[in-house]
Ligand SMILES: [Zn+2]
């Protein structure tokens with residue numbers, strides 16, 4: 001008979017609150033506990049997975065299965081979103097400085113590769129110079145249009161035509 005497990009009822013691990021013991025035991029004799037997630041789902045968790053020590057290698061359980069899956073997906077999105085938001089803010093700032101120096105239609109292009117994809121377009125203009133020093137729109141997956149010989153760089157353009165022409 002394994003030793004009586006420490007009473008964990010009421011303890012909180014991430015979104016989980018321990019609510020009652022389970023009769024289930026791991027192969028090594030660890031107790032399982034029923035936990036309620038903040039979303040209302042319950043999950044049976046072995047006590048060795050209920051830990052506040054996040055430095056240890058062993059994965060801990062912090063939420064019900066549904067929420068755990070969601071949290072993993074969100075973590076990836078959050079990082080990508082943050083990077084993308086920074087790219088867009090940078091593009092907005094770059095483009096504000098370029099007003100009048102580049103064709104107006106470039107300033108109406110999507111801001112980034114991802115932004116162009118969202119809008120179903122193929123060109124975007126971040127207002128930055130390519131590795132060869134061109135200031136020109138980019139094609140998604142294709143790089144700088146001036147490098148591709150498909151568009152002049154801003155410095156080769158005649159000065160902007162008056163509006164309405
Ligand atoms: Zn949950």
Ligand SMILES: [Zn+2]
Pocket residue numbers: 130131132133134144145146147148
């Ligand atoms: Zn280029």
